Amino acid sequence: MKNEIHIGKLIRQHLTESGLSVSEFANAIHKTRTNVYDIFKRKNVDIELLMAISETLHFDFINCLHDANSTAKTPTRECGKYLVVKIVEESDLEKEKNVLFSYKLDM
Known part of the structure; x- marks a missing residue:
């Protein structure tokens, strides 16, 4: 592994x-x-538990670990806090991956 992260310390x-x-x-x-x-x-932490932790702490630990352990030749980004907003139609919401939360806009 490229950069070993102690997930427990990161969660704390x-x-x-x-x-x-x-x-x-x-x-x-x-x-x-x-x-x-x-x-x-x-x-190491079970993926289901890590997903619950990510949702609770509003931090994407899974992508952070993926980036740190990537074998790609390009430099990995530092683990940080990001909020990415993508507006989708209600009919397309079920197709979205990695949705930690959703909010219906009154338009």
């Missing part, structure tokens, strides 16, 4: 920056506080 960092308490975070991802402290120690 983003939790601290989020302003959520460990208890609030644990409730949001349906885990106990003890489980959360265990997650902080992990180098």
